[in-house]
Amino acid sequence: xxxxxxxxxxxxxxxxxxxxxxxxxxxxxxxxxxxxxxxxxxxxxxxxxxxxxxxxxxxxxxxxxxxxxxxxxxxxxxxxxxxxxxxxxxxxxxxxxxxxxxxxxxxxxxxxxxxxxxxxxxxxxxxxxxxxxxxxxxxxxxxxxxxxxxxxxxxxxxxxxxxxxx
Numbered sequence: 001x002x003x004x005x006x007x008x009x010x011x012x013x014x015x016x017x018x019x020x021x022x023x024x025x026x027x028x029x030x031x032x033x034x035x036x037x038x039x040x041x042x043x044x045x046x047x048x049x050x051x052x053x054x055x056x057x058x059x060x061x062x063x064x065x066x067x068x069x070x071x072x073x074x075x076x077x078x079x080x081x082x083x084x085x086x087x088x089x090x091x092x093x094x095x096x097x098x099x100x101x102x103x104x105x106x107x108x109x110x111x112x113x114x115x116x117x118x119x120x121x122x123x124x125x126x127x128x129x130x131x132x133x134x135x136x137x138x139x140x141x142x143x144x145x146x147x148x149x150x151x152x153x154x155x156x157x158x159x160x161x162x163x164x165x166x
Contacts, residue, residue, distance in 0.1 A: 009062035009074075016055040023050025023085055023098075054082030054102075076108040097137035100145070103127045116159035124151040 057079055064073035085098035105125040112118045128148055130141025 011058075011060035011076075013058040013060075014056065017053070019050070019052040021050060023052060051086045052082070052084050053086060054080065056080030071114075072110075072112040074108075074110045076106070076110070078104075078106040078108070080104050080106075095137065096132065096134045097141075099130065099132045100141065101129045101132070103129075118157050120153075120155045120157065122151075122153040122155070124153075126150055 058076060059078075060074050060076040062072060062074050064071060067073060080102070081104075082102040084100045084102070104127070106122060108120060108122045110118055110120045126148060128145040130138055130145055132138075133141050
């Protein structure tokens with residue numbers, strides 16, 4: 001967040017993360033089989049040795065001076081990749097049925113009405129893949145993930161005076 005002569009405010013952020021531990025997968029089927037509630041294919045699944053890894057790079061730029069606006073206006077571009085349940089398997093034969101890869105480009109524009117009020121417009125180009133799964137888990141996973149489209153969002157934020165809760 002350092003101003004550069006004649007360029008305006010430029011922001012750069014990068015993060016890498018690696019997690020190991022409990023990763024909850026949700027219900028395997030819409031109706032959980034109560035007779036097999038301790039880890040079968042028809043039960044609620046979680047893995048205490050889940051491995052997740054990801055990173056992102058985010059660049060932002062204040063453009064209000066270039067547009068002749070009085071209030072702060074920014075644009076941001078972010079790219080992130082995240083692999084969930086990398087190499088984790090289920091069942092007695094070690095079937096890889098959990099891994100999902102997420103790749104997302106995000107563009108954002110923000111307009112600050114006031115230092116405590118802003119509007120944010122976001123568009124995400126999302127690409128999800130279950131290609132590292134085995135057999136039918138790959139086919140079914142990709143069929144579900146293909147139903148998730150890109151995302152458009154508009155958010156208006158107001159910050160109120162702090163109120164203590166007792």
